[in-house]
Amino acid sequence: MNDKGAAGLLEHYDPQGYFCEMLGLPGQPTGFTRPVWERIGHLGLDELHARARDAALELYNFGITFTVYTQKDSIDRILPFDVIPRLISPEDWLTIETGATQRVTAINLFLHDVYHDQKILKDGVVPRELVLGNKNYRPEMCGLDVPFGTYVHINGTDLVRDHAGRFLVLEDNGRSPSGVSYVVENRHLMQRAFPDLMADIGIKPVSNYGQKLHEALAEIAPPGVDDPQVVLLSPGTYNSAYFEHIFLAREMGVPLVEGRDLVVEDDRVYMRTIAGLEPVHVIYRRINDDFLDPEAFDPTSMLGAAGLFGAYRKGHVALANAIGTGVADDKAVYAYMPRIIAYYLDEEPILPNVETNICREPEALKHTLAHLDKLVVKPVGESGGYGITIGPRASRKELEACRKQLEADPANYISQPMVELSVAPTLVETGIEPRHVDLRPFVVTGRSTWVLPGGLSRVALTKGSIVVNSSQGGGSKDTWVLE
Amino acid sequence: MSNLLARYADAAFWMARYVERAENLARVLDVNETFSRDTRGGRNWLSVLQLYDDGERFHDRHDEATAAAVRHFYVLDPENPGSILSAIRTARENARTLRPLISTEMWVQLNIFHNRLRALAPEDLSEPRIARLCGFIKESCQAHTGITEGTFYRDAGWSFYQMGRALERADQATRLLDVKYHLLLPGPAAVGSPVDLSQWNALLRSASGYHAYRRVRPSGMTPTSVAGFLLFHDDFPRSVSACVKALGATLADLRTRYGLAGGVQAMAEVEALRDSLEGTNIEAVVAGGLHEFIDGIQVRLMAITDGLSQEFFGRASAGSEAPQAATEG
Numbered sequence: 001m002n003d004k005g006a007a008g009l010l011e012h013y014d015p016q017g018y019f020c021e022m023l024g025l026p027g028q029p030t031g032f033t034r035p036v037w038e039r040i041g042h043l044g045l046d047e048l049h050a051r052a053r054d055a056a057l058e059l060y061n062f063g064i065t066f067t068v069y070t071q072k073d074s075i076d077r078i079l080p081f082d083v084i085p086r087l088i089s090p091e092d093w094l095t096i097e098t099g100a101t102q103r104v105t106a107i108n109l110f111l112h113d114v115y116h117d118q119k120i121l122k123d124g125v126v127p128r129e130l131v132l133g134n135k136n137y138r139p140e141m142c143g144l145d146v147p148f149g150t151y152v153h154i155n156g157t158d159l160v161r162d163h164a165g166r167f168l169v170l171e172d173n174g175r176s177p178s179g180v181s182y183v184v185e186n187r188h189l190m191q192r193a194f195p196d197l198m199a200d201i202g203i204k205p206v207s208n209y210g211q212k213l214h215e216a217l218a219e220i221a222p223p224g225v226d227d228p229q230v231v232l233l234s235p236g237t238y239n240s241a242y243f244e245h246i247f248l249a250r251e252m253g254v255p256l257v258e259g260r261d262l263v264v265e266d267d268r269v270y271m272r273t274i275a276g277l278e279p280v281h282v283i284y285r286r287i288n289d290d291f292l293d294p295e296a297f298d299p300t301s302m303l304g305a306a307g308l309f310g311a312y313r314k315g316h317v318a319l320a321n322a323i324g325t326g327v328a329d330d331k332a333v334y335a336y337m338p339r340i341i342a343y344y345l346d347e348e349p350i351l352p353n354v355e356t357n358i359c360r361e362p363e364a365l366k367h368t369l370a371h372l373d374k375l376v377v378k379p380v381g382e383s384g385g386y387g388i389t390i391g392p393r394a395s396r397k398e399l400e401a402c403r404k405q406l407e408a409d410p411a412n413y414i415s416q417p418m419v420e421l422s423v424a425p426t427l428v429e430t431g432i433e434p435r436h437v438d439l440r441p442f443v444v445t446g447r448s449t450w451v452l453p454g455g456l457s458r459v460a461l462t463k464g465s466i467v468v469n470s471s472q473g474g475g476s477k478d479t480w481v482l483e
Numbered sequence: 484m485s486n487l488l489a490r491y492a493d494a495a496f497w498m499a500r501y502v503e504r505a506e507n508l509a510r511v512l513d514v515n516e517t518f519s520r521d522t523r524g525g526r527n528w529l530s531v532l533q534l535y536d537d538g539e540r541f542h543d544r545h546d547e548a549t550a551a552a553v554r555h556f557y558v559l560d561p562e563n564p565g566s567i568l569s570a571i572r573t574a575r576e577n578a579r580t581l582r583p584l585i586s587t588e589m590w591v592q593l594n595i596f597h598n599r600l601r602a603l604a605p606e607d608l609s610e611p612r613i614a615r616l617c618g619f620i621k622e623s624c625q626a627h628t629g630i631t632e633g634t635f636y637r638d639a640g641w642s643f644y645q646m647g648r649a650l651e652r653a654d655q656a657t658r659l660l661d662v663k664y665h666l667l668l669p670g671p672a673a674v675g676s677p678v679d680l681s682q683w684n685a686l687l688r689s690a691s692g693y694h695a696y697r698r699v700r701p702s703g704m705t706p707t708s709v710a711g712f713l714l715f716h717d718d719f720p721r722s723v724s725a726c727v728k729a730l731g732a733t734l735a736d737l738r739t740r741y742g743l744a745g746g747v748q749a750m751a752e753v754e755a756l757r758d759s760l761e762g763t764n765i766e767a768v769v770a771g772g773l774h775e776f777i778d779g780i781q782v783r784l785m786a787i788t789d790g791l792s793q794e795f796f797g798r799a800s801a802g803s804e805a806p807q808a809a810t811e812g
Contacts (some may be wrong), residue, residue: 060598063594249583250582273489275743275745278485
């Protein structure tokens with residue numbers, strides 16, 4: 001608005017010693033972000049707030065919401081959106097792109113191995129019981145070949161940046177990673193609300209995700225099917241991620257089906273149409289393994305289709321992601337990922353892990369119990385940020401509770417040193433303040449691997465918080481990979 | 484391109500019906516100022532309850548049919564499945580099911596419309612404001628229809644949408660006529676009286692048919708000719724005959740275009756209804772009993788819905804096992 005206010009708005013921004021996505025290391029301002037940062041300053045606080053309000057209203061009107069169910073009512077909430085984008089330099093992007101590709105390549109080789117010859121177990125690189133005793137290991141998959149050896153067709157790799165700006169992998173999401181709809185919708189929203197901020201800045205596009213995904217899914221269709229029918233299988237409108245299911249079905253131009261729309265006859269999958277049953281060749285399923293087929297897995301499931309697994313085994317239908325991928329994104333297996341990458345690819349990880357103590361190992365448990373107040377303790381089976389104890393921020397009582405849980409069931413936990421998550425400037429009531437962020441790039445693999453240039457930047461909107469999950473007060477930002 | 488999912492056909496059909504239903508209810512409430520005057524000139528909101536056969540359900544919850552209570556019952560009562568709020572909620576839920584199929588504009592408009600209705604307060608229904616509110620509801624429904632016409636991809640989903648709209652319109656027209664028939668006939672002396680005519684006038688207006696009627700009949704107005712206009716006049720888009728013909732044409736086109744084996748029963752019902760409309764005229768209908776004739780139409784309309792439900796939506800009948808949003812019967 002006016003220059004004086006603009007300068008003031010940026011001058012008061014202080015990353016407090018953290019690595020900042022906009023300004024880089026303290027005292028070393030990052031050059032590539034300068035034009036955007038200056039334009040934000042020129043817009044001024046009032047204008048930023050006005051546009052942020054419009055953006056929130058638009059998200060609500062578009063129904064880009066997740067549904068929170070209470071006993072009495074259902075409430076549609078938007079995922080809070082921060083209008084200040086998070087920028088990624090071309091060099092950093094190259095690291096992420098090659099690193100994420102390397103990782104998913106290793107994960108697919110690992111999955112093929114553990115469902116076939118189990119060499120990595122025989123060679124003692126990964127403990128046998130960690131894999132075979134894992135609740136997400138599916139013995140039904142043993143000996144089954146999947147097209148191109150691709151098990152994880154869609155992977156979400158959660159990355160954080162430490163105090164030096166180094167990208168680290170926090171966890172892998174190789175089952176049904178969600179959030180890509182926000183990546184694309186956030187960009188569309190920014191294009192409408194901030195054309196002036198984006199003008200003449202080369203930003204890699206994200207809007208072709210649907211086409212890329214459809215291409216990959218078509219590649220894995222059963223042999224001999226030229227024009228495969230791809231469908232998206234959703235648990236239905238009551239699922240909190242239903243918006244994303246709609247988004248993906250629309251972007252790919254494929255039907256969104258529910259289990260009740262599917263029928264399996266003679267090991268072939270069909271959907272119920274107005275003209276009767278029509279064949280289905282590829283299912284992008286957004287329901288868990290357990291619920292896919294009541295005959296093969298959870299017999300109480302109403303969400304899948306009886307007989308689906310039989311059709312899958314015969315190769316008459318392809319599933320993305322494959323069944324049994326949960327064994328690879330397990331938080332305990334995660335700890336072995338650098339060794340898994342070295343084992344199959346004979347390479348150093350391009351994106352390192354956060355140092356991880358596997359509490360099932362006595363040494364690691366001892367170390368964890370001795371340094372509880374300095375470590376982050378995570379249960380291996382949970383997602384969504386639940387059950388995490390952040391040592392340096394926990395009360396004495398919380399630490400005691402954590403100690404008891406660890407001693408009772410050490411195999412259920414890992415611990416990691418607390419990473420000083422990077423921050424990004426974020427619009428708050430009184431100005432612009434640093435907030436912690438992470439990044440989830442989306443990696444699509446059919447015959448080959450493609451990484452969506454960008455990803456979901458989740459931001460912990462509560463001051464000081466490092467929990468970015470949407471279920472716990474997280475929001476999102478548009479992520480710009482510069483050309 | 485694959486054929487339309489049965490569940491989507493169901494949802495498109497009912498989305499159209501519920502929006503059309505809400506629009507008609509808004510029309511009725513809008514003209515109720517005159518529509519509801521009884522023979523003594525007093526306002527009688529009971530007639531609206533009668534129109535929708537809701538007397539019992541209303542009286543379970545309210546002692547007296549006051550204007551305020553009836554307005555609330557029909558506009559904002561979330562417990563009344565026949566309220567405008569409930570109809571738009573169901574239409575929106577069907578639209579949500581159809582999100583992969585319909586345009587973003589269709590979805591956004593219905594979503595905003597539903598949010599606005601939810602935000603209404605009781606004072607928005609007060610007598611001085613009700614006309615404006617009904618105007619807003621009508622326009623929102625019409626905006627939906629217009630956006631749909633302008634953006635809905637013309638596949639089988641569009642056919643089911645059109646059939647739902649035509650069916651509901653025909654149904655609403657017969658309801659309007661039927662209630663007038665009841666109100667007017669008990670006192671033969673009142674037929675043709677000024678009060679009687681003002682009611683038929685209001686009836687035409689509630690169907691947006693007054694001006695169209697005047698163009699066809701520049702002078703005079705008789706109950707018989709008004710009823711005839713609403714039943715048989717093919718150029719009036721809300722007449723029963725026009726709706727049934729549109730329904731038949733859409734269904735025939737759908738079956739040919741997509742080579743569908745289903746729809747036999749529904750088509751037979753449509754043809755029988757069309758024949759019964761073509762084979763008579765209003766004088767004969769009045770002589771034989773308007774109420775009985777209308778009853779016959781309504782039974783056929785239900786049979787058409789049943790036929791579509793069984794042969795296309797994969798349901799045993801219209802009333803059975805409704806998908807989570809789609810319907811009632």
